[in-house]
Amino acid sequence: MFSYRHAFHAGNHADVLKHTVLIAILRHLLQKDTALTVFDTHAGAGLYRLDGDYAETSGEAAGGILQLLASKDKPPAAPAKKAPDASKPAAVALAPIIQDYLDLVASFNNKGSHKVYPGSPFIIQRLLGERDKLKLFEIHPTDSKTLSANIAQLQAGRQVAVLREDGFEGLKKFLPPPARRALVLSDPSYEIKNDYARVVAMVADSLVRFSTGTYVVWYPIIPRPEAHDVPRKLKTLANKAGKSWLNATLTVKSSKLTSDESGEVIRPGLPASGMFVINPPHTLKAALQLALPQLASMLAQDQHATSTVESGG
Numbered sequence: 001m002f003s004y005r006h007a008f009h010a011g012n013h014a015d016v017l018k019h020t021v022l023i024a025i026l027r028h029l030l031q032k033d034t035a036l037t038v039f040d041t042h043a044g045a046g047l048y049r050l051d052g053d054y055a056e057t058s059g060e061a062a063g064g065i066l067q068l069l070a071s072k073d074k075p076p077a078a079p080a081k082k083a084p085d086a087s088k089p090a091a092v093a094l095a096p097i098i099q100d101y102l103d104l105v106a107s108f109n110n111k112g113s114h115k116v117y118p119g120s121p122f123i124i125q126r127l128l129g130e131r132d133k134l135k136l137f138e139i140h141p142t143d144s145k146t147l148s149a150n151i152a153q154l155q156a157g158r159q160v161a162v163l164r165e166d167g168f169e170g171l172k173k174f175l176p177p178p179a180r181r182a183l184v185l186s187d188p189s190y191e192i193k194n195d196y197a198r199v200v201a202m203v204a205d206s207l208v209r210f211s212t213g214t215y216v217v218w219y220p221i222i223p224r225p226e227a228h229d230v231p232r233k234l235k236t237l238a239n240k241a242g243k244s245w246l247n248a249t250l251t252v253k254s255s256k257l258t259s260d261e262s263g264e265v266i267r268p269g270l271p272a273s274g275m276f277v278i279n280p281p282h283t284l285k286a287a288l289q290l291a292l293p294q295l296a297s298m299l300a301q302d303q304h305a306t307s308t309v310e311s312g313g
């Protein structure tokens, strides 16, 4: 059985990127009057405790949401201008989509405390209107049970469905959705090497079933050919289908292996990740061009921290 538990990773820098982009997309899609169906093909447990055993063992939130919260009052400086009097670069305001993300996370916590971190199911549900629907796929028996219990507390009735099944396969039966408006978030753990190929195949199949949906895929940026292939193949798929796309990446540190004094190799952990979006809102690129350099600066673990936003179609 799978050993990946998102609770170890909740609130890390990859979640910060993923959830900031997700919220920005949803805000735009939810402005229209027609109902939206959102699919989360790899939902996780839904809610996480940052002071619980899992999160405290890994401490990954310390380099993600907690680091962001600690630096949000001193947002990054704007690049220095060449003018003689501009000896010190001026601080710039936090990008609106980062503020929106922080406000949403804060709304799950008592004022000033940062004990709870909402996963994608709770972030999405919080933003939906009454007419919108959310379908959550989670295959792991324990996480699926926890997710069902967490969702039950929302008393959201038929708005939210938890399906304990394979999200790659399960999505097929729902496309196209009744109101022909959908957002699909696919956030596999990539624990199984095949996930890299399966996520691309799922998007290819979905574009045939429902070409106007918005498809969002999170992927790790690690030195593995399958991982590099994900954005490359998604770009090819989108271009062939004549669809617009956007690829956003956030790097917080170098991916190089280092060693300690005894010569023991130190693995860097996840250095970077990306979000690939097909049929993105037209507002997304500008919002990310402002926000991502700020995230890179605030979450930097070394001088290799950087971000990119590329689009096409």
Ligand code: SAM
Binding pocket: 002, 004, 005, 006, 018, 040, 041, 042, 043, 044, 045, 046, 118, 119, 120, 121, 137, 138, 139, 140, 143, 165, 166, 167, 168, 187, 188, 189
């Ligand atoms: N999307 C979540 C969030 O942002 O809060 C985190 C999801 S986590 C990265 C990936 C989840 O996918 C894990 O909980 C894992 O058990 C689940 N999973 C793995 N393979 C799956 C599959 N084929 N179908 C559905 N869920 C799967």
